[in-house]
Amino acid sequence: MTMDFALIFFILLVVTWSIKLLDKWVLKPRRIANYGAEHADEHRSKIVEYAISFFPVILFVFVLRSFIAEPFRIPSGSMLPTLQNGDMILVNKFSYGIRLPVIDQKIIPLGNPQRGDVVVFRYPVDTKVDYIKRVVGVGGDTIRFDGKRLSVNGVEVPLQEQGPYVKPSQQPGSPMRFTETLDGKEHDILLMPMLSQLRPIVNFPNIGNCQYLPVSAAVTTGVECKVPEGQYFVMGDNRDNSQDSRFWGFVPDRYIVGKAFFIWMNFGEFGRIGTSIK
CATH class of the missing domain: 1.10.287 (Helix Hairpins)
Known part of the structure; x- marks a missing residue:
């Protein structure tokens, strides 16, 4: 948008x-x-x-x-299998505090995004564009993503394999579906069998907090970042088809729009209407 x-x-x-x-x-x-x-x-x-x-x-x-609440439309498959291209969602605008419209200044704090929350935010590279991802790290956390596995503060996040993803028309290749448990909350993610190369697409603020993990002099497949206070590390559930904090850095709190909580329409799949987002 x-x-x-x-x-x-x-x-x-x-x-x-x-x-x-x-x-x-x-x-x-x-x-x-x-x-x-x-x-x-x-x-x-x-x-x-x-x-x-x-x-x-x-x-x-x-x-x-x-x-x-504000409506948004999902424009890509970066959050598969949680959200599909074409899902129309509602975002809770007061979950994390009351902000003045237009200038987005928080005037009444009511809370902060937590690990596992699906949030809409202004894209740090171009704040005129809205993105949606899952928060995996908050200020002070050390986030490591290496060998397809996510670790938070040195503890590997549990994964439970669910089998092949059943909608290949929306996803190239042969992704596997896993249930990930982050801070006691379960959600599904997609992972491809082969390793994906990671490298920053911009010289983002606080890039010095991140170390890209090489497997050779020319190839990096992992990253480890220390999340600055007041900022967040976000990732798409479609881990190998998502440009997120691994590529363009952290999301400042002032860029947070709200928490996604409900699918209110999908013209291509009516069965998704009324689904809560977790």
């Missing part, structure tokens, strides 16, 4: 509210003076009429999207 809907709705809200006030204090008294109180509204311009009619609707949508 690249369009700033919060800014668009804020502008619409300000414009319609301004027209509503202008009509109440300036335009309507003039119409009353010219046509009388009984016929004043009959001579209201279409622009003023539309602004007054749409103002409560715009206000409702603005408050809903800014402080309660």
Whole structure:
């Protein structure tokens, strides 16, 4: 998603509210003076009429999207098997605190993302774009991903093999499905049989906190990072087909949009409607 809907709705809200006030204090008294109180509204311009009619609707949508829940559409398969391309999800906007819309300034802290949470955030490389990944590390954690295995603070995260992934049309190759248990919470991930090469795609902030683990002078297949305070290490559940913190670094807390919690629509697979995200 690249369009700033919060800014668009804020502008619409300000414009319609301004027209509503202008009509109440300036335009309507003039119409009353010219046509009388009984016929004043009959001579209201279409622009003023539309602004007054749409103002409560715009206000409702603005408050809903800014402080309660915001819809997003999954555009890729980086979160398979948890989320599919085409899933339309809802994101809880107050799980981690109340933020002022447009400027995204947190004014009431209510909590912080935890390991295992699926979060939507502004992509650190281009903050006009929203990404969705799973938090695997919080500030102070040491995260290691090597040989397809994730470790947090020196402890390898348990994996339980589930067998081949059953939807090859959405995933090239022959991925295997595993259940990963992170901080006591289970979720499924995909892993390909062969090793994948890892290398940063940008010189991201705090890149010195990461060490890429070579198997030869030219090839790296693992990474170990110390997560800075107030930031997060995120990964896609489709581990070999996800560009995430392994490639472009950490997610600052100020970039967090909210916690994904519900699939409300998928036009290609109606059975996914109403599924909670874990």
